[in-house]
Amino acid sequence: MSMSRWTRAIPTFAFDDITLLPRPNEGAPEGISLLTRVSRRYELPFPVLSAAMPSVIEAAMAVAIGEFGGLGVLHRFMALDQQCAMIREVAAHVPAPVLPTPARAGGGLLAAASCDPRDVERATRLAAAGARLLFLDTPNPDNAEVAAGVARIRRATDVDLVIGSVVNGETARRYIDIGVDAIKVGLGAGALCSIRRSAGVGLAQATALVRVVEATAPHDVPVISDGGVRCPGDIVKALALGASSVMVGSMLAGCDEAPGESFERDGRPMKRISGLRLADFELALPTGYPAVDAHLRSHPAPRVEGLDGAAPASGPCHLTLLAWMRSIRVGLQMSGARSIRELWSTAEFAVASVAELSELAGRERRGGA
DSSP: OOHHHHHTOOOOOOGGGEEEOOOOOOSOGGGOOOOEESSSSOEESSOEEEOOOTTTOSHHHHHHHHHHTOEEEEOSSSOHHHHHHHHHHHHHOOOOOOSSOOOEETTEEOOEEEEOTTOHHHHHHHHHHTOSEEEEEOSOTTOHHHHHHHHHHHHHOOSEEEEEEEOSHHHHHHHHHHTOSEEEEOBSOSTTOOHHHHTSOOBOHHHHHHHHHHHHGGGTOOEEEESOOOSHHHHHHHHHTTOSEEEESGGGTTBTTSOSOEEEETTEEEEEEEOOOOGGGSOOSOOSOHHHHHHHHHSOOOOOSOOEEEEEOOBOHHHHHHHHHHHHHHHHHHTTOSSHHHHHHHOOEEEOOHHHHHHHHHHHHHTOO
């Protein structure tokens, strides 16, 4: 490796590496608007999306989040007919009148689904079923075949397209030129994503957001932060760095509406959660190695990417979202902002020291201040 490549290496920051500074503010948190754009054409009253993970979301979770004003993105690891049926169920759901403002589209809820960026047939079927947004998910958006697939889907559909996972401005600009309507940022920052360990590729989430937001801002294309969120404060940090909305996975996995399996651990109710097991990373028979092929005929393939875990059962989704809503509003208020767009200009950051991170870790171990 030439020294010039090493000297071009950039310092990177995760959410724990930064903290927001308090700013002069007024009013009460309840008056702060969380209205945001999730794509060029669609707004959300609440800036939170569910990750498109099989153990996090199916129709029940999508409906619950949509009723609250966020967006549930239905995962693609199911039969196409089943995914289309769930899209129709969400799009047809008429939310009951409650305090939060629902994310509406027509008479029902805004419906969104994940789709392989090379699968034009699935994309067109989902659009016909009522999906207003398609999340074209790939760990490798810099691949030429992926870009060509997104261009084909753009020509074949009139829905808003979201490409992910992007971590640099050049890639974001390439897809804006193709015609996508939002950029999803994050590679390897998710709690159950292991690609930075398995492949050595990725970028810390705060740094990735800054790189992409700088590229998308002149084009007025919204950015969705996906990954790295361990607490509501991280949602505020992502918004302050320029994200319009934030995608959350494992923090929703314990909700009643999440489809993960329920079980008990030491008498405590839990729900299972699994990271995405992407087909691109799986070993397929035959491998060409006789001993390996013989082993795989009677044993499961090793997990090349994605981790398994568990989340404490946390009750109805709306309970969790109500707590997050309060925390996000307080974060905006203390940062001197009355809206997400205003936060982009008022937010000031400090870099956390090693001592500060140790202080935080110690407080979390003790369970209090």
